[in-house]
Amino acid sequence: AQSVTQLGSHVSVSEGALVLLRCNYSSSVPPYLFWYVQYPNQGLQLLLKYTTGATLVKGINGFEAEFKKSETSFHLTKPSAHMSDAAEYFCAVSDQGSSNTGKLIFGQGTTLQVKP
């Protein structure tokens, strides 16, 4: 069965600093991986996803993530944090069980705080 672990429930960075949010997964099949962002009092929206091909995936708002099979990781990065990046970030893996329902399995979430 697939699972997702996000290391660190809270991450705090200064404006302009590097953002690194960690995600590790377990999957017995090649995974499809997602990062969603939830801004305060809003629903989740897709930041980026990895399906196949290039392992470095670029998303919206300057975020990118690299799929590393050997490390079973899909960490999210942004070179320079902006105040508007403050949000909760969720890593997810697509459930590829026999039922083929399109279900997502989410990590616990990481709250990003950006300090001026």
Next chain:
Amino acid sequence: NAGVTQTPKFRVLKTGQSMTLLCAQDMNHEYMYWYRQDPGMGLRLIHYSVGEGTTAKGEVPDGYNVSRLKKQNFLLGLESAAPSQTSVYFCASSYSNAAVETQYFGPGTRLLVL
């Protein structure tokens, strides 16, 4: 194009009361999902639907029922609310069941059960 909408945005219930949460999407998506979000636990799937008239249980279905009478609507019902059902509920939809498919989320319904 409103995307995915949820009604109501916020509700307070007393233990034992019932209510229905409504999710509507205008993207002609086949698949719809109900999740609950609790602190430190991410989102967990309650029920889902693979098309009009069909529903199935997710990871945490106990205490909830659902219906999908119209393709665009997915209803989540609580027959007898319990404090453990205090949570934020999110509806999502997707075009297909492909593992690569993006899910589109509504803004959420915050439910407090006293």
